[in-house]
Amino acid sequence: MSRDFFREVNRRDFLKICGGVAAAIGLSEASVPEVAEVLAASSKKPPVMWFEFGSCSGCSTSFLNADAPNAVDVLLNHLSVRYAEVLMAAAGDLSEQIIADTMKNEAGEYILLVEGSVPTKPGYGMIGGRDFFEVLKETASKAKAVIALGSCSAFGGIPGAKPNPADVKPVSEIIGKEKVINLPGCPSNPSWLLTTVVHLLMFGMPELDSYGRPKMIYGQCIHDNCERRASFDEGNFVEQYGDEEIGRDYCLVKVGCKGPNTFSNCPQIRWNGGKSWCVAVGAGCIGCVEPSWPEAFMPFHDRLPDIALPGYAGLRADADLIGTVLGAATAIGIGAHLIGAAAKGKLGKHETVDEKAKTEA
Ligand code: SF4
Ligand code: SF4
Numbered sequence: 001m002s003r004d005f006f007r008e009v010n011r012r013d014f015l016k017i018c019g020g021v022a023a024a025i026g027l028s029e030a031s032v033p034e035v036a037e038v039l040a041a042s043s044k045k046p047p048v049m050w051f052e053f054g055s056c057s058g059c060s061t062s063f064l065n066a067d068a069p070n071a072v073d074v075l076l077n078h079l080s081v082r083y084a085e086v087l088m089a090a091a092g093d094l095s096e097q098i099i100a101d102t103m104k105n106e107a108g109e110y111i112l113l114v115e116g117s118v119p120t121k122p123g124y125g126m127i128g129g130r131d132f133f134e135v136l137k138e139t140a141s142k143a144k145a146v147i148a149l150g151s152c153s154a155f156g157g158i159p160g161a162k163p164n165p166a167d168v169k170p171v172s173e174i175i176g177k178e179k180v181i182n183l184p185g186c187p188s189n190p191s192w193l194l195t196t197v198v199h200l201l202m203f204g205m206p207e208l209d210s211y212g213r214p215k216m217i218y219g220q221c222i223h224d225n226c227e228r229r230a231s232f233d234e235g236n237f238v239e240q241y242g243d244e245e246i247g248r249d250y251c252l253v254k255v256g257c258k259g260p261n262t263f264s265n266c267p268q269i270r271w272n273g274g275k276s277w278c279v280a281v282g283a284g285c286i287g288c289v290e291p292s293w294p295e296a297f298m299p300f301h302d303r304l305p306d307i308a309l310p311g312y313a314g315l316r317a318d319a320d321l322i323g324t325v326l327g328a329a330t331a332i333g334i335g336a337h338l339i340g341a342a343a344k345g346k347l348g349k350h351e352t353v354d355e356k357a358k359t360e361a
Helices: 011-025 029-040 058-065 071-078 092-105 132-141 151-155 171-175 190-203 229-234 244-248 319-331 341-347 353-360
Strands: 047-052 080-084 111-115 145-149 180-183
Touching (some): 011 190, 029 190, 047 132, 080 092, 092 132, 111 190, 132 171, 145 190, 151 180, 171 180, 180 190
Parallel strands (some): 047 080, 111 145
């Protein structure tokens, strides 16, 4: 892959990226030079193979659009990307030879990046005449680590929702959880990949939650860090899309925000180079990083029914508890919606989309 294809980062941008990565990993500012050294050290450039399975390539697009900090430049100048279907010029026999050579010469060293879910029915997705699931099993067996990038790869995502004709599965269901780091999101944030790779280089595997997600990224509830949280606590809610209150930072829970059910650092790291994120633009969080997404979080713009949690007094719980609740709720055909005691009285009766339509008729 030609270096000329990508712009070089200037030192200021580079240190900014290193500072962001250090903060995400939980290191102090004093560690920024160390992070910079790891990113810059050519001897630590790990080989990477990036496969596209059952996906829309949205995570690649998200990654390639990143510009401030310029994760693309950093990753592609400081990793040795051997195979990446949406980027590389190689095709046919040459591209298959690259896979074989990387497996032979870099066994135990390369990072396997998988975007997209894995069809388990033969013939639903192939590379070089072999089914995706065969290619995955073979290449993962010699990888140092496997990063499941995006919700499809991590949990099945949209291809895994009903009716799922290809019987797609997440990566960890094909190769086991041992080497897999899940970075869900629809799409995954470019900084999550950067942070995870740097953690792998500096410290090895990051600490994961029970869904295989790094706790440094997915350890906090969105609702806890949301800029509209004061409105939630005060009972100031947007009642419907188009209300001027959207622009006045009123809480979006009544128009379907799933922030109380969702765990990631979106409010802090944000998107588009740290400029904005879903809730800031008035769209509400749809819970795209969670294991039971999308089905347990639909309708996206409808408030999910409240659910009483025995012994659960407030909103603070970890992702594992929320996941269990959502899983159980999905199994019985309803969603979970955790509402703080302070706001509960102000939210009023919950109506589903169907009920609202009936009332209005
Ligand atoms: S419900 Fe959504 S908009 Fe309201 S405070 Fe929580 S995360 Fe923010
Ligand atoms: S705010 Fe919610 S919907 Fe938006 S990217 Fe983050 S987890 Fe996904």
